[in-house]
Amino acid sequence: MALDAEVRAAAGRPVSAPRVTRKSHFRIQVWATWTVLALLLAWGCRALQLDFGYVAQKLPFLLGLRLGPDGFIQGAVLTLFVTAVSMVCALGIAMITAAGRLSDNPVAFAFATFYASLFRGTPLLVQVLIIYLALPQIGVVLGGLTSGLIALSLNYGAYLAETIRSGMMAIPLGQREAAMALSLPRWLILWKVTGPQALRLIIPPAGALFVSMLKDSALVSILGLWELNFLAQSYARSSFRYMEMLLAAALIYWALSIVFEIVQFRLERRFGRGVAVVGRR
Amino acid sequence: MRTLMFLLLAAVLGPAHAGATLDRVKRTGVVTNVLLDSYPPFEFLGPDNQLAGFDVDVARAFAARIGAKLQLQTPSWETIVGGHWQGRWDICICSMTRTAERERTLSFPVQYYASPAVITVHRDEQRIKSAADLSGKRVGVGNGSTYENYLNRALVLDGRAVVAYPFHDVVAIPGDETINFRNLALGPGVRLDAIVSSLATATASAASLPALKVLSTPLYAERSSVATEKGDPQWDALVARTFEALKTDGTLARISRKWLGMDAIIDGP
Numbered sequence: 203m204a205l206d207a208e209v210r211a212a213a214g215r216p217v218s219a220p221r222v223t224r225k226s227h228f229r230i231q232v233w234a235t236w237t238v239l240a241l242l243l244a245w246g247c248r249a250l251q252l253d254f255g256y257v258a259q260k261l262p263f264l265l266g267l268r269l270g271p272d273g274f275i276q277g278a279v280l281t282l283f284v285t286a287v288s289m290v291c292a293l294g295i296a297m298i299t300a301a302g303r304l305s306d307n308p309v310a311f312a313f314a315t316f317y318a319s320l321f322r323g324t325p326l327l328v329q330v331l332i333i334y335l336a337l338p339q340i341g342v343v344l345g346g347l348t349s350g351l352i353a354l355s356l357n358y359g360a361y362l363a364e365t366i367r368s369g370m371m372a373i374p375l376g377q378r379e380a381a382m383a384l385s386l387p388r389w390l391i392l393w394k395v396t397g398p399q400a401l402r403l404i405i406p407p408a409g410a411l412f413v414s415m416l417k418d419s420a421l422v423s424i425l426g427l428w429e430l431n432f433l434a435q436s437y438a439r440s441s442f443r444y445m446e447m448l449l450a451a452a453l454i455y456w457a458l459s460i461v462f463e464i465v466q467f468r469l470e471r472r473f474g475r476g477v478a479v480v481g482r483r
Numbered sequence: 484m485r486t487l488m489f490l491l492l493a494a495v496l497g498p499a500h501a502g503a504t505l506d507r508v509k510r511t512g513v514v515t516n517v518l519l520d521s522y523p524p525f526e527f528l529g530p531d532n533q534l535a536g537f538d539v540d541v542a543r544a545f546a547a548r549i550g551a552k553l554q555l556q557t558p559s560w561e562t563i564v565g566g567h568w569q570g571r572w573d574i575c576i577c578s579m580t581r582t583a584e585r586e587r588t589l590s591f592p593v594q595y596y597a598s599p600a601v602i603t604v605h606r607d608e609q610r611i612k613s614a615a616d617l618s619g620k621r622v623g624v625g626n627g628s629t630y631e632n633y634l635n636r637a638l639v640l641d642g643r644a645v646v647a648y649p650f651h652d653v654v655a656i657p658g659d660e661t662i663n664f665r666n667l668a669l670g671p672g673v674r675l676d677a678i679v680s681s682l683a684t685a686t687a688s689a690a691s692l693p694a695l696k697v698l699s700t701p702l703y704a705e706r707s708s709v710a711t712e713k714g715d716p717q718w719d720a721l722v723a724r725t726f727e728a729l730k731t732d733g734t735l736a737r738i739s740r741k742w743l744g745m746d747a748i749i750d751g752p
Contacts, residue, residue, distance in 0.1 A: 426558035
């Protein structure tokens, strides 16, 4: 690919023409296989004799192009909103927790490990229900949306903290020592030396976590939030068109996930630009 | 520290839980009715993405009569019947039956309609003709419903237990009622052998799923009440008064005929 070519050119090695051809052949074959698989899937769906008229009728609601009856966002837009807000909160929580996890302070370390263990060791569904159903019994009454956001943020914050920690720990100590030898301040070492290198390692698993969070956001439907999964199930139940509605929801989740994956790929490429990895496409 | 922040956050974001229901409705001018999103014909998501059905229309009439704006919320049924609403919702015009168990956490100011419990089977079902034939069978019921209690021989209505349980060792399979009907339509005994539900939902499901057959003999009479959170007698009195007025002027009977095809409205607290 272009990036590898640049790297090789910079390294003073000639870019061989046959190699480029072989690579483009590979790409063409990948796309061809994808197309065949997608067509097979579409053909399989056709064999189910789906009522596309019903799907088309419900699609604007599923996508969230219209507001719900109470004037609030719904469908895929609400799903994206829940995911985006939880993502930002989880990132903040994870950075603090990772700092605690890497800290020399025993109390900070204990806080971080206790939290991470608690939220990684219990099911997300149980956490959602505790925050929504159990907290009111001690006087803390949260709305459905708030409960869902808190549960997703706390749960994914715990996983993300471990991802960030492992990324930071994978940076060889020599990098830090070399920067210190140049008498760089601590924040600059993090910002310019260890941070960018860690990000290269953190982004792929973090991206995978966010894709999985997008799909886990379906769990908040039990709190009465009219997000994508809630609407799909509700329409399916009222019309008995389960196949249509569930497939439509699945395809929308899939399309959103692909967008997330593309963003992740771009970020990966940006932070990996100093490192030429053989086999990268 | 994190717990403290969490509680602070909760205090800021959460709705107020103290204070009587009537005060809140008066202050905000909004009455929040809690119901299900799929319990046709009482409440379901209509073709235009709006909640529709018998209970929705009754709630509209109620809100209009007390001069408040109606808001509908649709959490899962277990959350509603579990009580401890803590001010999240003001009223449940949602086809709830008054039981001894529920009376511990909820208040039931007024009854509004009656629909007996019935058995629904697959059209090709040969073995199940009455309640006695349910022994050892897999029977679908709504999650946390009175029908679940009935099959477990533990239903107490209006202060007295349902006396006749002519079956033993029924496998009650709780789930979403509309999904249960769908499962029963797959064939006798495929996933379920029968369903116990209210006559109204059974009739509505049989109308859209021709494979189903509703057995005509009712199991027991069941009356649905309006539920509110415990501890606000003035609100309960207003609810009871408003419903009496809606019954007297025929509003509820009209809504009943529209959705249930008959007048199922009943008097009494």
